[in-house]
Amino acid sequence: MSCPDTIPSVRERILRKKKIVIKVGTSSITYDNGKLNLRFIDQLAQQISDLMNRGIQVILVTSGAIGVGVPIIGFQEKPSYLPYKQAAAAVGQGFLMNVYERFFHEYGHHVGQVLLTKGDSLNPKRYMYARGMMMALLELGVLPIINENDAVAADEIKIGDNDTLSATVASIADADLLIILSDVDGLYDKNPSRYSNAKLIEEVPVFSRSLFRTAEGPGTARGTGGMYTKLQAAEICVHSGIDMIIARSTVPRVLYRIMDGESIGTLFVGESVHPQMKKRKMIIGADIKGTIFVDAGCRDAVLHKGSSILPVGITGTSGDFQDGDIISVSCDGEELARGITHYNRNDVDKICGVHTSEINEALGHQAPYDTVIHRDNLLVLH
Numbered sequence: 001m002s003c004p005d006t007i008p009s010v011r012e013r014i015l016r017k018k019k020i021v022i023k024v025g026t027s028s029i030t031y032d033n034g035k036l037n038l039r040f041i042d043q044l045a046q047q048i049s050d051l052m053n054r055g056i057q058v059i060l061v062t063s064g065a066i067g068v069g070v071p072i073i074g075f076q077e078k079p080s081y082l083p084y085k086q087a088a089a090a091v092g093q094g095f096l097m098n099v100y101e102r103f104f105h106e107y108g109h110h111v112g113q114v115l116l117t118k119g120d121s122l123n124p125k126r127y128m129y130a131r132g133m134m135m136a137l138l139e140l141g142v143l144p145i146i147n148e149n150d151a152v153a154a155d156e157i158k159i160g161d162n163d164t165l166s167a168t169v170a171s172i173a174d175a176d177l178l179i180i181l182s183d184v185d186g187l188y189d190k191n192p193s194r195y196s197n198a199k200l201i202e203e204v205p206v207f208s209r210s211l212f213r214t215a216e217g218p219g220t221a222r223g224t225g226g227m228y229t230k231l232q233a234a235e236i237c238v239h240s241g242i243d244m245i246i247a248r249s250t251v252p253r254v255l256y257r258i259m260d261g262e263s264i265g266t267l268f269v270g271e272s273v274h275p276q277m278k279k280r281k282m283i284i285g286a287d288i289k290g291t292i293f294v295d296a297g298c299r300d301a302v303l304h305k306g307s308s309i310l311p312v313g314i315t316g317t318s319g320d321f322q323d324g325d326i327i328s329v330s331c332d333g334e335e336l337a338r339g340i341t342h343y344n345r346n347d348v349d350k351i352c353g354v355h356t357s358e359i360n361e362a363l364g365h366q367a368p369y370d371t372v373i374h375r376d377n378l379l380v381l382h
Helices: 009-016 038-053 065-073 082-106 118-122 124-139 154-159 162-172 209-214 227-239 254-259 275-285 296-305 345-351 356-363
Strands: 019-024 057-062 111-116 143-148 177-182 243-248 266-268 290-294 314-319 326-331 334-340 378-380
Touching: 009 243, 009 254, 009 266, 019 038, 019 162, 038 057, 038 082, 038 254, 057 082, 057 124, 057 162, 065 082, 082 111, 082 143, 111 124, 124 143, 124 162, 143 162, 162 177, 162 227, 177 227, 177 254, 209 227, 227 243, 227 266, 243 254, 290 296, 296 326, 296 334, 296 378, 314 345, 345 356
Parallel strands: 019 057, 019 177, 057 143, 111 143, 177 243, 290 326
Antiparallel strands: 243 266, 290 314, 326 334, 334 378
């Protein structure tokens, strides 16, 4: 593929990407009747295979297991009864992987199925194993195809969030770029289905939580993610030093054009400092805006298990800190860690000692995170 005559300076960074995660949604790989869009999957397989032939490592995160399984089983629409959803996922996962395997085989590439749940990113040992498996597949030239394990993960089905799963995968794999292909052109300054003067935002150089005000719910009955979950994914990527692009999947040769530097969709620019460098340079050298106090159980989990800071282990706060600030973590008068907080002090005070399942009720709205400080943004001082 030839590059465009003029590449916007910010898009030049895309030309240097060597490891990318591509996420496709249910609305992209299926028709309105729930049947697979085989033409799209063929074009997707061709483009990904060609990128791999260039020497780019690719991970594919796919939605669609439930959506594909629904018509196979004989349902007219996605069931609300959880066991039926799980049954649809079990059937759909096998069928979907068989289709992917056949198409990628035609282009000379092997695929490997990886089923993940939220626990694989929260549990340190499972996180390590998941990362090791993905790295091994990439090293062997195999395309990892990742989906949430909807057949057994009731919580994941209820949340239905493969957007943030793809961002987590990008972080685990130390990817350079996440591309989310969906049924939208990108992020608009307002809802384009309601406002005719809505404008596409081509670049977000600095992520701000004010962007969440533009978010809406799921775009289709077949999908479960919306712009809100894509912005959550963008926030994860940006703070992990990973660029992210949201683009419409039906744009001709969309992956070629993105990887050749063309301005397709919305680019969220990742922070320039690698997460590990941020731990050494930013966390240690930054001003401490406040402190959270944790109990002995939380202390032991952080020191010995590599855990994140969860609300249930927090006993109190001090200082005046906002989300994104560097704060200290203390137990029994001793500082044990420093990290970047997901919540401001007022919100942390509301959720102190609260179990994960009770965070939404304590805050009075949907919580953007289960953790106060994720372990990837936590520097243990001992």
